[in-house]
Amino acid sequence: MELKVNQDNCLGCGVCVIACPVNASISPENAGGNGAKTTEVVMMVENGFIKLFSPDKCEECGTCQMFCPVEAIWLE
Amino acid sequence: MIKNTKEIKGKDFDVTRSADEVRNLSFKNHICIGCGICESTCPVGAIDLGDVATNARAKVDVYFSGHDKIAQNINEPVDLQKVNVNEDKCVLCGMCSGLCPVDALVLTIDGVPIAEIDEYPSYNVYTIIDDDKCLLCQKCQNACPREAITIKRQLPNRVDLVTGEIEVNEEECINCGVCSELCPAEAIVVDPTTGQESIVIDKDKCVYCLVCKKVCPVNAIKAVCRSCSYGEYDLDPELAKVKGSAIIEDALCVRCGWCEGVCPADAVEVKKPFEGTLVVDQDKCGTCGACVDLCPCNALAFPISEGPGSRMEHVIASEEYCIKCGACANICPNEAITVTRTAIDNTPINSITWNKAFDALKN
Amino acid sequence: MPKHIASGLKYLAAVRLKDEGKSQQYIADQLDIDRSTVSHYFNGRNLKWNSIDVAKTITELSPADFLAMVKAVFEDADMARKIVLICKENNYDAMIKESCIGCGLCVNLCFMKAIKLDSLHAQIDSICCCGCYICKEECPTNSIKILEIEND
Numbered sequence: 328m329e330l331k332v333n334q335d336n337c338l339g340c341g342v343c344v345i346a347c348p349v350n351a352s353i354s355p356e357n358a359g360g361n362g363a364k365t366t367e368v369v370m371m372v373e374n375g376f377i378k379l380f381s382p383d384k385c386e387e388c389g390t391c392q393m394f395c396p397v398e399a400i401w402l403e
Numbered sequence: 404m405i406k407n408t409k410e411i412k413g414k415d416f417d418v419t420r421s422a423d424e425v426r427n428l429s430f431k432n433h434i435c436i437g438c439g440i441c442e443s444t445c446p447v448g449a450i451d452l453g454d455v456a457t458n459a460r461a462k463v464d465v466y467f468s469g470h471d472k473i474a475q476n477i478n479e480p481v482d483l484q485k486v487n488v489n490e491d492k493c494v495l496c497g498m499c500s501g502l503c504p505v506d507a508l509v510l511t512i513d514g515v516p517i518a519e520i521d522e523y524p525s526y527n528v529y530t531i532i533d534d535d536k537c538l539l540c541q542k543c544q545n546a547c548p549r550e551a552i553t554i555k556r557q558l559p560n561r562v563d564l565v566t567g568e569i570e571v572n573e574e575e576c577i578n579c580g581v582c583s584e585l586c587p588a589e590a591i592v593v594d595p596t597t598g599q600e601s602i603v604i605d606k607d608k609c610v611y612c613l614v615c616k617k618v619c620p621v622n623a624i625k626a627v628c629r630s631c632s633y634g635e636y637d638l639d640p641e642l643a644k645v646k647g648s649a650i651i652e653d654a655l656c657v658r659c660g661w662c663e664g665v666c667p668a669d670a671v672e673v674k675k676p677f678e679g680t681l682v683v684d685q686d687k688c689g690t691c692g693a694c695v696d697l698c699p700c701n702a703l704a705f706p707i708s709e710g711p712g713s714r715m716e717h718v719i720a721s722e723e724y725c726i727k728c729g730a731c732a733n734i735c736p737n738e739a740i741t742v743t744r745t746a747i748d749n750t751p752i753n754s755i756t757w758n759k760a761f762d763a764l765k766n
Numbered sequence: 767m768p769k770h771i772a773s774g775l776k777y778l779a780a781v782r783l784k785d786e787g788k789s790q791q792y793i794a795d796q797l798d799i800d801r802s803t804v805s806h807y808f809n810g811r812n813l814k815w816n817s818i819d820v821a822k823t824i825t826e827l828s829p830a831d832f833l834a835m836v837k838a839v840f841e842d843a844d845m846a847r848k849i850v851l852i853c854k855e856n857n858y859d860a861m862i863k864e865s866c867i868g869c870g871l872c873v874n875l876c877f878m879k880a881i882k883l884d885s886l887h888a889q890i891d892s893i894c895c896c897g898c899y900i901c902k903e904e905c906p907t908n909s910i911k912i913l914e915i916e917n918d
Binding site: 350 | 456460734
Binding site: 404424446447494495496497498512522523752754755757 | 864868871
């Protein structure tokens, strides 16, 4: 199973970045909604679109997919 | 050379080896709890645990533990296969079947499941509802996270429980309809139409509450108390009993113990396969809820907020209802859950390898 | 031709049994042939020598090939087993290690029916083992050990 994104769909809302439990463990300040202070996280919003930084860290829990309002991030 | 065959039926499948004896390993996806014991046990590495987390979360009806707002984001629910067996590697030894805590994988030899063959081990587990003690309250049926319990009950006729009956003196009745409007059982029908006034009492519905008698402005309703006039004559306690029985679908039951926990009559006894502990590291938990959605026992839940500003635990874990299957610990993205098995209750076996496989479940 | 090879193999088996001191009647019963045929065999009649040569060549093949040939030549599996047992060149000492998981694959594979499962552990009857090593090669846990004992 692989984490995938579709930037065409992405609204850049960043809900997935906040919801991702792996992101939270790598960069707890994520929770404030101000983005991570490191690019070590699984995914981040860059220039208004979601971008995968370390998809290999994804543990496939499916939380990002559940929260994404527009099907811009999913496991396949 | 003998070759295994695989027959796939939707999410279920059968792996078969036909020789002098026919060995068949069957997998039932709806029974599987995704614990991964089979994957770690298989001596030939033929089993792969599928995408159990996304699988559990794809079921819209239990989506994210009932958060409807998130469920709305899911357009196409997917039901993935939780376990796959590579038929080229599988040797049909049955270890996965023997160690599967819920009989999702079952090896049969010449049609006989290994659980019924003395040589093979099985867990000493059971769920028994004592029909003599059972009050048929259906609490267990409602609590069961696997919908494995059905309480079939027949209620007595209400008429047999009513202690008296009413009669109306139609000569005195003015068909005002007050009694009909107040009657909680809708047992009185009054037609106030001028010229064709009538009052009808349905004695099957009447509960002898006497509201009508008390409210009648002309005292047209007479009450006949059965207890007073006939003593206990009319009230046969046998007729007042709720009859029925509890049916447990054994294949679905995971021995979580909810039924035992909620039973007000101590009628249920559950024996679990493992003893051990379930610990959540609240600091590591990212509250993604994958464990909550996957847990077959509803032993993990998000706490309900006590009000604004209250600080809650991230996830609450109930050891009482946990079967220590380890599914949650397996899928937690942050390794925040630790499941420890300290004792396993299985029927004795002579095989050293099989005993080792059981011991490997302890940690 | 297969029939001739079968006769050749039966001849070799008859000679082996005779060397073991078995009676002609016993040999005839074992190999399912007439007593007179056995008698003819020992007098060097009724059988072409090249059938015997072919049969001899077969017995000298590797045990696995020998087994495969005998299986192919005899329709009756019981007779094939008997011939292999009598004509095999070596004896074997087979044992199963503790790591056996009791999957029964060897039991299903063994043509000689030399392996049985007992309490989820395979047991090999060394006397019946023909040394083909099929079980050893297929065992998923490498639990089978077969040693060759020289036949004197």
